Amino acid sequence: MTDHARTDYARVVIIGGGAVGCSALYHLAQLGWTDCLLLERDELTSGSTWHAAGNCPNFSTNWNIIKFQRHSTELYARLGEEVDYPINYHITGSIRLAHSQERMDEYWHVVAMARAQGIDFELLDPAEIKAKYPFMELHDIVGGLWDPHDGDIDPSQLTQAYAKGAKDKGARVQRFTKVTGLERTPKGEWKVITDKGDILCEIVVNAAGYRAGEIMAMVGQYMPIVSMSHQYLVTETIPELESYQGKLPLMRDPDVSYYLRQERHGLILGPYEKERAQAHWLDGIPEDFAYQLYPDDLERLETYIEAAIGRVPILGKVGVQRVINGPIPYSPDGNPYIGPAHGLPNFYQCCCFSFGIAQSGGAGKTVAEWIAHGEPEWDFWSLDPRRYTDYATKSYVVDKALELYQNEYAIAYPSNEWPAGRPAKVTPLYEKLKAKGANFCARGGWERAAWFPQPGADPTPRPSFRRSNWHDSVAAECKAVRERVGILDLGGFSKLMLDGPGAAAWLDGMICGKLPKTGRITLSYMLNDKGGIVSEFTITRLAENRFYLISAAAAEWHDIDWIEKHLPADGSVTLSNVSARMGSIIIAGPKARELLSQVTETDLSNKAFPWLSGREIEIGFARMLALRVNYVGELGWELHCPVEHMVSVYDRLWAAGEAHGIADFGMYAMDSLRLEKCYRGWKSDMTHEYTPLMASLDRFVDFQKPDYKGLKALTAERQNGSKERFVPLLLDDEKDCDAPACAPVYLGDYYVGLVSSGGYGHTLGKSIALAYVRSDLAKPGTELEVLVLGERRKAVVAEEPLYDPENARLRM
Incomplete structure (x- = not known):
């Protein structure tokens, strides 16, 4: 076979030759996938890679992203020697400064997560900071965080090392080859059209950096991506650093918003501007932009330069040697896209990295595992491209990216509802609830009431790692639901209709539990082959072969892809997405039946309408599906109502409920109520890293069924x-x-578990943490400790559910 013929086919084609694309090629080759071809339109590193500062932090406020970045830094320490390619990689350690106790709370949490993973982060007092960084002034500093594994790497050398390691195993790199089109062949392959000829492949990986949106346009999809300009400056030689023994640690001052790093005998200063961030190329990327920069704009950095000189005075003693002002791609939340593209079989994203050098190692590992194993080792919903659906338009992305860049170093509070790009999706009740004073949160793009300020309460949200100013208002909402009746507009459930003569048989083979009888409801799980939880559905059987599936708002594209991937090819099962056509109004509380009976003629008695059943009912001029189920653990109904009737239905319910003390409640109250019932959250308490048995959901697993996806793995686990x-x-x-998500659990000096979600149970008057712990410690009464903001808190394993253990209130 000639060399030319070989280039006509590859099992995997990776588009983009920066650090991330080359890492993907390297990691695929490491897994034995060597029939892979990387295409780069210019030279390797000619996009954002070549001008990147090359900082390599392990720090993150996300449990799995810490693992992800630590994979990178551990790999970099050995990669050059492994592939016989020299890399300038300096492990200097880093200091993150804190100007406030709120920042120290964040650091306490990150240190706890890192140490639980075996990464020796430390908290420093001002004197310890000075000892590690003698040129620093300590005014306004209360402490800091020390990462001993942080440092910097030469991005171009790193990229070339990846490429060499991959090529040594048989993978190929083709430079100066521009992709001009992508087509799906009748056989299901991808045809990658280039200016050097066509290439057929099984799998495509979009690793095109800031040009990733152009690649997606070739397949008719919009990618939520925008290029921001990040500017940093490099100083001339500083005499004090010439004579300094060793190398200064990398320093970040997040409360001011810049990083400062030694580069040879000078310093690199890189601010993230809080007011003058700039998005570029909103009308398209210049065709010939490669190895280029934007014009210098030091005026934008003046206040940061002054602040940095005040912190490290030697910075002000010399001039600027050069300025780098280049494009960095941003998603709306700043996280990259790694994983399957929605609706495109065998098409993966691995792009949109605003910290691509630090994350390239983890990125290559993750996308390679998606391709080779069907999923990565770690659950990365926070990086999944399908976390954004059709609401992520160009305007949304630009607004969110600007907000994010301006707050790149903001404290990562557990509940901080950033305002840009909102409202993106609203129900017809949005304005009505807004007029009532609701504070909103966005979930899957949908606006939902978060909490309603009580009379006289401060209505402005003040997020914190500690209990916030909405605590008492949420307590009042919980009390209303537990003692009277509450109403909630729960916009944005993912709602799917499954039909066809093969629907029942197919669904039975996909869920680990039993199918409900007609008119009844069940909660069930779709699993992967390893038994890990992929999706959670509330399933209502409307007819013998007709099912209504409800899942999380954010799961819409994820769940559609999973189902469509596994549907039978004979057309015996069809899937319809009715999410946008139906709203959801929740009525819950001991007075729910009395209230609902006043607005509908349907018999709501236990005999006629038992718990876990569904009926069509009428309220006024609206006909809807009423489901006797809820997420708060009280007598109640979910009313799945056509959106055009939601206002009239809400008004009738409110009018009828006033005599019963009806109250609006929001998502923060719902979270408190569901914690008391130990109800799990998708992608918080349940991920593909956990099976239903690990999640203590044994009652939802049917071991008598002859077969379903994941059964073999569950059987072995049992x-x-x-x-x-x-x-x-x-x-x-x-x-x-309260314990934040990912707070570690200890038995003495031993790390034995991890909190998946936590909060305050207002009915019980207790702080609750839902956690995964070592199985031998899962017995009620076992005494453990949870590390919360630097303090060991005594915790006792309890029996679930914590509230109403017999579910008597649900069955009232």
């Missing part, structure tokens, strides 16, 4: 025992904070 189990923990003290 025989061998689960390593971890889900338990509720009650923190037995009076503090002003």
Whole structure:
């Protein structure tokens, strides 16, 4: 076979030759996937890679992204030697400064996560900071965080090392080859059209950096991506650094918003401007933009330069040697896209990295595992391209990217509802709830009421790692639901209709539980082959072969892709997305039946309308599906109502409910109520890293069914025992904070578990943490400790559910 013939086919084609694309090629080759071809339109590194500062932090406020970045830094320490390509990689350690206790709270949480993963982060007092960084002034500093593994790397050398390592195993790199089109062939392959000829392949990986949106346009999709200009300056030689023994740690001052790093005997200063961030190329990227920069604009950086000189005075003693002002791609939340593209079989994204050098190692590992194994080792919903659906338009992306860049170093509070790009999706009740004073949160793009300020309460949200100013208002909402009746506009459920003569048989083979009878409801799970939880559905059987599937708002594209990937090819099952056609109004509380009986003629008695059943009912001029189920653990109904009737239905319910003390409640109250019932959240308490047995969902697993996806793995796990189990923990003290997600759990000096979600149970008057712990410790009464903001808190394993253990209130 000639060389020319070989280039006509590859199993995988990767588009983009920056650090991320070359890492994907390298990691695929490491997994034995060597029939892979990387295409680069110019020279390797000619996009954002070549001008990147090359900083390599391990720090993140996300549990799995810490793992992700640590994979990178551990790889960089050995990569040059492994592939026999020299790399300038300096491990200097880094200091993140804190000007406030709020920032230190964030650092306490990150340090706890890192240490639980075996990464020796430390918190420093001002004197310890000075000892590590003698040129620093300490005014306004209360402390800092030390990452001993941080440092910097030469981005071009890193990229070439990846490429060499991949080529040594047989993978190929083709430079100066521009992709001009992508087509799906009748056989299901991809045809990659280039200016050097066509290439057929099984799988495409879009690693095109800031040009990733251009690649998606070739397949008719819009990618939520925008290029921001990031500017940093490099100083002339500083005499004090010439004579300094060693190399200064990288320093970040997040409360001011810049990083400062030694480069040879000078310094690199890189601010993230809080007011003058700039998005570029809103009308398209110049065709010939490669190895180019934007014009210098130091005026934007003046206040940051002054602040940095005040912090490190030697910075002000010399001039600027050069200025780098280049494009960096941003998504709306700043996280990259890694994983399957929605609606495109065998098409993967690995792009939109605003921290591509630090994350390239983890990115290559993750996308290679998606391709080779069907999913990555770690659940990365926070990076999944399908986390954004059709609401992520160009205007939305630009607004969010500007907001994000301006707040790149903002404190990552557990509940901070950033305002840009909102409202993107609203129900017809949005204006009505807004007029009532609701504070909103966005979930899957949908605006939902978060909380309603009580009379006289401060209506402005003040996020914190500690209990916030909405605490008492949320308590009042919880009390209304538990004692009277509450109403909630729950916009944005993913709502799918499954039909066809083969629907029942197919669905039975996809879920781990039993199918409900006609008119009844069940909660069930779709699993992967390893038994990991992929999706959670509330399933209502409307007829023998007609099912209504409800899942999380954010899961819409994810769940559609999963189902469509597994549908039978004979057309016996069809899937319809009715998410946008139906709203959801929740009525819950001991007075729910009395209220609802006043607005409908349907018999709502337990005999006629039992718990976990669904009926069509009428309220006024509206006909809707009423489901006797809810997420708060009270007597109640979900009313799945055509959107055009939502206002009239809400008004009738409110008018009828006033005599019963009806109250609006929001998502923060719902979260408190569901914690008391130990109801799990998708992608918080349940990910593909956990099986239903690990998640203590044994009651939803049917081992009598002859087969379904994941059964073999669950059977083996049942025989061998689960390593971890889900338990509720009650923190037995009076503090002003609750366990945040990913707080570590300890038994003495041993790390034994991880909190998946936590908060305050207003009905119980207790701080609750839902957690995965070592199976031998999952017995009620076991005493453990949860590390919360630097403090070991005593916690006791309790029996679930914590509230109403017999579910008597649901069955009232």
